[in-house]
Amino acid sequence: MIGPAMQQSFISVQGLAKRFPDPTGKGETNVFRDVWFNVVEGEFFCVIGHSGCGKSTILNILAGLDTPSDGVIVANGKHVAGPSLDRAVIFQGHALMPWMTARSNVELAVSSRHPDWTKAQIRDHAAKYLALVHLDQAMDKKPAQLSGGMRQRVGIARALAIEPKILLMDEPFSALDALTRGSLQDEVLDMRAKTSQTTFMITHDVDEAMLLADRILLMTNGPEARVAEIVENTLPKQRSRVDLHKHPNYYPLRNHLIEFLVTRSRELAGVGGAHLDVRNPIIVRPALGETTHALAPVGQEPSGQERKTDPRPSHTATA
Amino acid sequence: MDLSLRFKAHIVTLLVLVALLLAWQLAVGGRGSVVKMDPEYAKLMGANATQGKSAMPGPLEVGTKLWQLLSDPFYDRGPNDKGIGIQLAYSVARVSLGYLLAALVAIPLGFLIGMSPLMNRALDPFIQVLKPISPLAWMPLALYTIKDSSLSAIFVIFICSLWPMLINTAFGVSTVRKDWINVAKTLELSPGRTARSVILPAAAPTILTGMRISIGIAWLVIVAAEMLVGGTGIGYFVWNEWNNLSITNVINSILLIGLVGMILDQLMGRIQRAVSYAE
Ligand SMILES: Nc1ncnc2c1ncn2[C@@H]1O[C@H](COP(=O)(O)OP(=O)(O)O)[C@@H](O)[C@H]1O
Ligand SMILES: [Mg+2]
Numbered sequence: 001m002i003g004p005a006m007q008q009s010f011i012s013v014q015g016l017a018k019r020f021p022d023p024t025g026k027g028e029t030n031v032f033r034d035v036w037f038n039v040v041e042g043e044f045f046c047v048i049g050h051s052g053c054g055k056s057t058i059l060n061i062l063a064g065l066d067t068p069s070d071g072v073i074v075a076n077g078k079h080v081a082g083p084s085l086d087r088a089v090i091f092q093g094h095a096l097m098p099w100m101t102a103r104s105n106v107e108l109a110v111s112s113r114h115p116d117w118t119k120a121q122i123r124d125h126a127a128k129y130l131a132l133v134h135l136d137q138a139m140d141k142k143p144a145q146l147s148g149g150m151r152q153r154v155g156i157a158r159a160l161a162i163e164p165k166i167l168l169m170d171e172p173f174s175a176l177d178a179l180t181r182g183s184l185q186d187e188v189l190d191m192r193a194k195t196s197q198t199t200f201m202i203t204h205d206v207d208e209a210m211l212l213a214d215r216i217l218l219m220t221n222g223p224e225a226r227v228a229e230i231v232e233n234t235l236p237k238q239r240s241r242v243d244l245h246k247h248p249n250y251y252p253l254r255n256h257l258i259e260f261l262v263t264r265s266r267e268l269a270g271v272g273g274a275h276l277d278v279r280n281p282i283i284v285r286p287a288l289g290e291t292t293h294a295l296a297p298v299g300q301e302p303s304g305q306e307r308k309t310d311p312r313p314s315h316t317a318t319a
Numbered sequence: 320m321d322l323s324l325r326f327k328a329h330i331v332t333l334l335v336l337v338a339l340l341l342a343w344q345l346a347v348g349g350r351g352s353v354v355k356m357d358p359e360y361a362k363l364m365g366a367n368a369t370q371g372k373s374a375m376p377g378p379l380e381v382g383t384k385l386w387q388l389l390s391d392p393f394y395d396r397g398p399n400d401k402g403i404g405i406q407l408a409y410s411v412a413r414v415s416l417g418y419l420l421a422a423l424v425a426i427p428l429g430f431l432i433g434m435s436p437l438m439n440r441a442l443d444p445f446i447q448v449l450k451p452i453s454p455l456a457w458m459p460l461a462l463y464t465i466k467d468s469s470l471s472a473i474f475v476i477f478i479c480s481l482w483p484m485l486i487n488t489a490f491g492v493s494t495v496r497k498d499w500i501n502v503a504k505t506l507e508l509s510p511g512r513t514a515r516s517v518i519l520p521a522a523a524p525t526i527l528t529g530m531r532i533s534i535g536i537a538w539l540v541i542v543a544a545e546m547l548v549g550g551t552g553i554g555y556f557v558w559n560e561w562n563n564l565s566i567t568n569v570i571n572s573i574l575l576i577g578l579v580g581m582i583l584d585q586l587m588g589r590i591q592r593a594v595s596y597a598e
Contacts (some may be wrong), residue, residue, distance in 0.1 A: 036329050083504040095498035099520045099596040108516060144597035158447045221535070 009038035009063070010044075010198055011166065015071035018057050031057055032225040035071070037217055042196045046209040047218030048267055055202045056092075059170050063089045076165050085113055088164035090172045094151040102154045103139040105132055106161050113162040118309065129161040130154070133187055149180035153187070160191065169201040170307060173208070182241060187213055189239065206257045210250075211239055217281075218260050223267040228268050229282040231256065239241040248288040256286040263276040340378045347375045349546050372470040376567045385448075385574070386568045399559065401551070403572070407553040407579055412532065413469070414537045414583075417476025421533065426526065429488025430514065435521070439489065454479035454540050458547055468548035472541065479540045487529025491522030523594035531587040538580045553579075 012146045017033035032054040060066035062073055062082035073080040075087065096105045106126040115123065130139050133153040143151050152172060159167055175182040185208060191197065192212070200203050203209050209216050226316040234249040244250060268276065276282075376384075392404025432439045454475045461471035495518050503513040545554025553576055560568035 042399070063501075067503060083507060085505075087505070089501070089505050091498055093498055095496075095502050095518065097499060097502075098598045099523075099594075102444070108508075112508055112512070137439050142596070146421050239581075255452060 008206060009040040009202065010043075010076060013037050013039075013058070013062075013071070014074070015069050016058065016061065016071035016073065017071040018054060018061070018066075029223045030069075031222050032219070033070070035227055036279045037227055037230065037281060039198065039200060041198055041243075044192060044199045044201070044212055044214045046213035047200075047214045047219065048204060048206070048209055048216055048261065049225065050221050050261070051204070053219045053222035053225035053265075055171055055219065058135060059089075059168055059200065062166075063087055063168050065089075084194075087161050087163040088159035088162055090152075090155050090159045090167065090169040092170045094143065094148075094155040096151055096158075098143050098152055101140050101142055102130060102135060102146065102150075102157075102182070103127070105143075105154055106158045109158045109162050120149060121238040126157075126161055129157040129253055132160065132191070133157045147180070148176050148182060152176065152184060152314065156184075156187065156191075160241050162194075165198065167199045169199065171202050171204065174204070181208075181214035186191050186241065188212055204261075206254060210235065211241060211244060211259065216257065218257075218265070220273050222266050226268075226273055226274065226276060226278050227281045228260065228265065228276065231281055231283050232285045234285050234287045249286065252286040252288055256284065271309060337375050339556070339580065344377050344379070347377045378571065380558045381567050381570050385571045387396045388568070389572055393584065398550070401556075403531070403553075403556065404574065406551060406553045406556040407575060410541050410545060410553040411579065413473050413552065414476055414541050417473040418480045418537050421472075421477045421480035422484060424477075425484035425529075425596045426470060426488050428528070430518070432489040433492025434518075437577075439493070446482070450486075454536075455543055455547065456545065462548075468550055472544040472548050472552070475544045476537045476541060480537045483529040483532040485529075488507065488522065489583070491525030491529075492518055494525075495521040508563075520594070520596075524591065524596070526593040527587065527594055529592060531584065534583050534587050535580070538576075539581055542576060 012033055014033040018031045019028040020031060021028050031052075035058065040098060045060070045307060049055055051222050061068050062075070063078060064080055064087065080087075080090050096102070097108070099110065103123075103126055107122050110122045110125050111117065114125075117125070127136070127139065128137060133156050135150060135153050135157065138146060138150055143154070146154070152175075155172070173184050176184065189212065192199070201212065210233065215233065215234050218228045218231060220228050232251070234253055235244065267273075322343075383576060388403045392402045393406075394400075395405060457475055457478050458471060460469065461474045465471050465474060469513055499517050503517045505520055508516065509569040541552065542554035542557065545552035546558045547554075549555050549558070557569055557572045557576075560572065
């Protein structure tokens with residue numbers, strides 16, 4: 001099998017930086033800088049990092065809603081210079097129009113994608129995607145009459161209905177309770193199995209990333225945040241929440257991610273991360289009893305850096 | 320529970336009304352002592368005043384007169400004698416016309432100001448200076464330039480309805496949630512479509528609040544304006560009845576002005592509820 005890193009990159013983020021003026025008015029602060037990474041077509045790509053490291057800013061630049069201070073993004077062969085129907089966004093707050101029914105919200109998107117369609121075509125297409133997220137019964141309700149989970153489903157249906165090349169999600173389920181979040185994650189897994197939609201998702205939920213992602217990008221703390229490394233998901237492609245934790249790679253992967261969030265994201269911030277090769281981030285594959293070789297991305301020689309991952313499950317580690 | 324509360328409220332309203340009418344009757348009907356009065360004024364006030372009976376009509380008198388007024392509201396016997404319905408219709412027509420013209424200017428202009436920080440800053444000084452001017456202060460200028468009293472009254476209504484609508488539209492448009500604008504952008508909606516399908520419905524409750532304030536002010540101002548320009552309208556009617564010393568008709572006009580004002584407000588309230596949304 002060809003690893004994702006060997007395939008054609010679909011989104012290429014090159015030397016991205018975002019600066020804001022300091023509150024004092026003197027000078028500027030980089031929220032993040034020198035961010036380089038690639039996303040492969042059909043891949044589910046996750047970004048994890050602490051609050052304030054600029055994840056949302058990167059996603060907004062990718063969506064064309066914000067502009068970088070430095071660097072460029074190439075998506076599907078074109079420079080990102082503004083919003084596009086090819087890049088659909090699922091917002092953290094559902095961002096549905098509250099004066100429209102669930103159906104009209106989706107139809108607004110469909111009619112913009114297909115201006116030449118008849119009313120009936122638009123209606124059918126919207127209904128199809130609302131049914132896909134199991135909202136056939138509640139289509140004619142307004143967002144205020146729907147539960148948080150249902151609203152986010154409408155948001156997903158709206159994004160999928162325009163059949164974008166890239167799906168962008170900014171902590172889409174963080175405002176939901178655990179049970180609802182679980183069922184929506186299942187929904188996303190289901191959708192992935194059907195469409196293998198290229199997806200870029202921000203999360204701060206390690207379990208969510210492990211369940212959904214093919215690769216996980218780890219960012220150091222901000223300001224001056226940078227890409228620390230890219231972790232490949234070593235769990236089998238067909239995943240389910242029920243038996244995910246039974247896989248031998250589950251704890252090595254989970255511990256690696258948690259350890260990063262707890263200590264290394266802080267250690268690697270600022271001068272502690274001076275040694276990071278930001279252009280070719282280390283690729284880590286946490287697995288049971290293995291020394292993970294840092295792999296170089298497309299066209300690069302392996303840099304020879306190695307990381308040993310802790311094979312012990314967390315409950316034995318504390319025993 | 321809810322029904323019984325409403326029922327109780329109706330009962331209390333009725334009791335208060337009866338109490339007020341009784342107090343009114345007692346206040347005007349009682350034979351007070353003959354007050355010392357400036358003879359000139361006494362002559363002006365007619366026989367009642369000198370007989371120690373209040374010149375103020377009682378509720379029964381007013382009620383009877385109201386019945387007369389309302390039983391034939393649309394008669395027209397020359398310029399100085401028209402039915403109350405005709406007078407009210409003149410006023411409502413002037414208010415509607417001036418108000419509609421104001422909406423046609425205020426809503427697009429408010430959109431422009433709300434959407435463009437540049438226009439917001441550039442036009443702000445004009446709004447700040449023009450807004451506090453009493454609408455009646457425009458009257459002489461209007462009479463001089465337009466040379467038509469009725470049109471001048473309409474202009475005064477236009478100018479007083481303009482500001483609340485303009486300011487609320489601009490505010491509503493500029494505070495539309497960023498998320499919705501971002502959705503419109505990512506869906507590549509055209510500017511026209513964004514304005515119609517996103518910004519207008521999002522700002523509609525705020526715009527309608529401005530429109531409701533405007534109609535209230537317009538109805539307040541039309542009475543004063545018609546008193547000034549004369550000819551027709553409920554404002555003119557009140558002034559004319561005062562000159563005729565018919566306090567009964569003055570009181571009845573006051574009552575009807577209040578009722579029509581309430582109806583106009585409720586109408587706007589209905590529209591406001593129709594465009595409001597729960598988030
Ligand atoms: N308009 C702005 N002006 C100044 N600082 C900003 C602005 N927008 C975002 N920031 C800063 O950028 C940082 C990153 O924000 P964000 O991308 O939302 O981070 P994340 O999504 O990772 O939590 C935050 O620390 C925030 O303070
Ligand atoms: Mg964020």
